[in-house]
Amino acid sequence: MNAPFAARPDTKVRTEAEELLVAPSRERRRLQCYLALVLGDIAAVFLGFAATGYVLAGAEGLSESLIHAQLILPIYLTLALYNGSYSIATLQEGWRGVFRGLIAMVIAVVVVVFVQFLIRPDANVSRSSFNGGALAAILAIAWLRLQLRAFVRWRCGETIINELIIDDGGPQVNLRGAIRISAAAMGLRPNLNDPDALDRVGLVLRNIDRVIVSCPAGRRAEWAMMLKGANVDGEVLDDEVVRLGAQGARVVGKHGLLLVSAGPLGLRDRAIKRLFDIVFAGSAILALSPLLIAVAIAVKVQDRGPVFFMQRRMGRGNRFFNMYKFRSMTQALCDSNGNVSASKDDQRITRVGRFIRKTSIDELPQLFNVLLGDMSLVGPRPHATGSLAGDKLFWEVDTRYWQRHSLKPGLSGLAQVRGFRGATDHESDLVNRLQADLEYLEGWTITRDIQIILLTMRVLVHDRAF
Incomplete structure (x- = not known):
């Protein structure tokens, strides 16, 4: 008599599992x-x-x-x-x-x-x-x-993994290719005292490789505990991480610590980058020595002033260094602090200076900065401390500006090959290049440095070089 009823629970479980399955296994x-x-x-x-x-x-x-x-x-x-x-x-x-x-x-x-x-x-x-x-x-x-x-x-498919976003009343999250479900609609509750609730969450997470839960702060601890036993890479949304710029977390004793800063390159990567800088810069100086000598003579003959122009710039670790350029302005009007950016019809620029600025030849002495270790071939361009975007100092426009100094400044960078160079007449001019600099810091590889150098060759002559 009990046989007909024995199959009913199994059928119910199978039906519920099928209804709660949000993705096939990959x-x-x-x-x-x-x-x-x-x-x-x-x-x-x-x-x-x-x-x-x-x-x-x-x-x-x-x-x-x-x-x-x-x-x-x-x-x-x-x-x-x-x-x-x-x-x-x-x-x-x-x-x-x-x-x-x-x-x-x-x-x-x-x-x-x-x-x-x-x-x-x-x-x-x-x-x-x-x-x-x-x-x-x-x-x-x-x-x-x-x-x-x-x-x-x-x-x-395109995403390779099954990524799930559980919306439980927290901020909206948008991830390309991710599956999104509503906790309320699916009947999901972070109730650690209810085995049925745990089972229901487990059925939803079946075949999921990574899950992100967006919920109010009061429910984060419960969701975190549920995910720990779910055999899945689980993350709980916390926008405090964004505010602090946290890059990781660890537990020391009874305290939780958020990693908010770290050197972007390890010892091996720094060694590779430095070796590449020395070999390339040294070879470039030897190959370009006739041009360097010719330009030095032309600058000297122009007005009998010094060949090189030194300007204090901010480099790695927010430390100052002297950056070298061929002098392109009249000696009396050189701006060593960079308080006034050069403009297209700048009267301070000499005839020789106008040519070497337009062709970026004035930047070649920075190869010596590379050999000295103050700069790298590729990195965020160093700015003068008095530089303005619109009527604001660079760091007044965006506080993230200081993050770009975690690497050595470069002769060229991702911002330059994307066309973000020249005068910063508007705040947006600074924001665009800052965004590119921060993107470069996040994913350094020697291959990317080589690509940027090759792309730089295409933009040496540009209409924003004044």
Whole structure:
């Protein structure tokens, strides 16, 4: 008699679970994408070496090249696994996956060459076959990974992960690709004393990778405790983090601490950036020495005044330094404090000065600032302390202005290649370049520095250089 009734609760549970399921699982789809990347990398390594060996030496070269591929492949896969070549980040950003895969491949080639030299220094190995195969494999990895972007989008969509926003009466949150639900409409309550409420939240969070709860301050602690047991990356909205500019949090004893400042670059990144600065600036000075000498002579002949103009600027850590330029204004009217920005028809600018300012040649002596360590090739441009945006000092326009000094100032920066340069006649002129500077601080890479340098070459001559 009880059998007909035994199935009813199960049916109810299944129905409720289906109703509360807000997203299908993407975990299996991500695993399929990782597998596709692994198989693609394996195929790229073998194809690169095999094709090179066959082209250079026929069937005999093919056999030798396949041996090289077998030696490199396990090392490459191990390195790729540990450097994040198969991760959510690489699924979200295709070029990041390409870059990490190429780094793993280059290191794998170096390791094989080093081990080969230690074990069999007299081995008769075709260098052209090995080097050509390695280069072909690198190109094949990059090409195949880019081709697999279509497969990743097909299996996982644009967002890769399931991100959920639970609106429980807090501020409005807008995240691209995120699923949004109302806690009231779904019957979700942060009641830690009600197992049914916990179960209902658990059903909603099924298949979710990250959840954000927006609620009043009084319910944040309850939601935080519920999320801790939900097996999901959970975040609770707190706009105090924005007001303080917090970058992280930790607990010390019974106290919670918000991280509000940190050096934007670690030791390794600072070393890479400094080495790049020294090599590039030193090479540029040697290559441009005829031009530097010619300009120095022209400035001197113009009015017999000093060749260089030094102006106190604010650099890293809000510390002053002397920045060098070719003098472009008459000696008597030079503004060492930068109280008056140059204008298009500025009478203080000499004939030589007008040319070197328009072509940005007047900035070249800052290469010596780079070698001295006061500046970097790329970074926020240093400003004179008296500079005005409209009728306000720069830091009076936006208090975030001081944040840009956490890195060395640069010869060029993200703001400059976006066209935000020249006189700051309006407050918006400062706000635009400040926003670009802060964006640069948030995601530094040496690749981005190289891109900015290349883009700078295109804007050396510009109509806002007065």
